[in-house]
Amino acid sequence: MRKRTIEDYVELVYDLQKGKKRVHTNDIASSLSINPASVTEIFQKLNAEGYVSYKKYSGIKLTDKGKNIALRIKKKHNTLKEFLILLGIDSKIAENDACEMEHILHPSTMDTIIKFVEVIKKCEVTPFWLERLKGYVRSGKLSKCPPEIYELCQNFQKIKD
Amino acid sequence: MRKRTIEDYVELVYDLQKGKKRVHTNDIASSLSINPASVTEIFQKLNAEGYVSYKKYSGIKLTDKGKNIALRIKKKHNTLKEFLILLGIDSKIAENDACEMEHILHPSTMDTIIKFVEVIKKCEVTPFWLERLKGYVRSGKLSKCPPEIYELCQNFQKIKD
DNA sequence: TATATAATTTAGGCATACCTAAAAATTAAT
DNA sequence: ATTAATTTTTAGGTATGCCTAAATTATATA
Numbered sequence: 001m002r003k004r005t006i007e008d009y010v011e012l013v014y015d016l017q018k019g020k021k022r023v024h025t026n027d028i029a030s031s032l033s034i035n036p037a038s039v040t041e042i043f044q045k046l047n048a049e050g051y052v053s054y055k056k057y058s059g060i061k062l063t064d065k066g067k068n069i070a071l072r073i074k075k076k077h078n079t080l081k082e083f084l085i086l087l088g089i090d091s092k093i094a095e096n097d098a099c100e101m102e103h104i105l106h107p108s109t110m111d112t113i114i115k116f117v118e119v120i121k122k123c124e125v126t127p128f129w130l131e132r133l134k135g136y137v138r139s140g141k142l143s144k145c146p147p148e149i150y151e152l153c154q155n156f157q158k159i160k161d
Numbered sequence: 162m163r164k165r166t167i168e169d170y171v172e173l174v175y176d177l178q179k180g181k182k183r184v185h186t187n188d189i190a191s192s193l194s195i196n197p198a199s200v201t202e203i204f205q206k207l208n209a210e211g212y213v214s215y216k217k218y219s220g221i222k223l224t225d226k227g228k229n230i231a232l233r234i235k236k237k238h239n240t241l242k243e244f245l246i247l248l249g250i251d252s253k254i255a256e257n258d259a260c261e262m263e264h265i266l267h268p269s270t271m272d273t274i275i276k277f278v279e280v281i282k283k284c285e286v287t288p289f290w291l292e293r294l295k296g297y298v299r300s301g302k303l304s305k306c307p308p309e310i311y312e313l314c315q316n317f318q319k320i321k322d
Numbered sequence: 323t324a325t326a327t328a329a330t331t332t333a334g335g336c337a338t339a340c341c342t343a344a345a346a347a348t349t350a351a352t
Numbered sequence: 353a354t355t356a357a358t359t360t361t362t363a364g365g366t367a368t369g370c371c372t373a374a375a376t377t378a379t380a381t382a
Binding site for chain 1 (some may be wrong): 163164245248249250251254255257258261262265266267269270272273274276277279280281283284285286288289290293294297298303306307309310311313
């Protein structure tokens with residue numbers, strides 16, 4: 001696996017913190033299958049950089065700074081997952097890929113994807129191209145674009161030019 | 162930057178190899194702004210794992226295994242870049258994000274994206290939703306879906322049910 | 323061909339993200 | 353309230369991907 005970033009930990013702490021006051025070394029350790037001793041080091045680092053407040057032997061708690069970052073990333077994560085699921089990708093895989101993508105995409109790419117999801121979600125009917133895509137992924141066969149659709153697009157294009 | 166993988170190097174070697182017999186430490190070193198001494202180590206590793214053949218002081222050359230991997234990744238890369246550009250993302254940014262995504266996406270996600278690009282490219286006219294998305298990204302304003310389109314999609318959906 | 327210059331490799335170092343083992347603190351059970 | 357069990361921390365270790373400096377090999381020039 002790639003090296004885990006501060007963002008990864010902050011996000012995880014946020015999730016584990018739900019319904020408890022503080023997050024303890026063992027919570028993270030068992031959740032990531034790493035050694036509690038390693039988690040102590042991570043806590044110290046997160047604390048030093050102001051993402052959490054840490055008291056020896058009593059776990060950590062996200063600071064406002066940490067919470068903001070967590071929320072920012074989780075928003076990205078959810079949008080990306082939604083995006084992938086929209087395209088027909090299995091939700092477990094979407095979850096995973098979103099997890100990777102959330103750290104690497106350029107803000108403007110993120111912005112486009114956010115708007116993409118928004119546009120598709122605003123449609124009351126499943127867009128036609130999406131039906132075609134899903135069918136193609138499922139069967140390996142790409143159905144023909146119905147001439148009505150084609151004509152419409154063509155007309156709209158003419159209007160623009 | 163994230164830790165560079167074997168894949169990164171193999172891909173780079175492939176590109177640098179164009180028009181020359183062998184790739185030398187300095188080619189990689191200057192291309193990545195890392196120390197030639199580090200590149201020697203990388204060469205030894207690539208050689209040990211069979212991706213290149215390496216002769217001390219005379220650079221490396223991709224093996225068939227290495228070449229296959231390079232081609233596989235470059236194909237992913239190109240598709241991802243194309244995909245992002247289709248969505249209206251600036252080509253320099255698309256290049257960069259593709260570079261990151263190519264290593265992380267699940268094969269089935271990759272497959273869907275490949276087919277997505279294929280479907281859109283097969284259209285002789287720019288699909289309508291894509292026009293709307295681009296307009297939205299550009300202006301922040303989302304145009305209404307024309308009723309003709311809406312009706313068509315609705316009809317097709319009825320046929321399916 | 324001898325020598326200067328450039329490219330490459332070796333040897334050893336540093337940072338980091340993890341590890342294990344053992345010490346210290348906390349919590350639970352009698 | 354002791355003592356036992358659990359959790360957490362400390363101390364020290366490993367692997368890796370980079371580094372610098374110095375040694376070695378290759379190449380270019382006189």
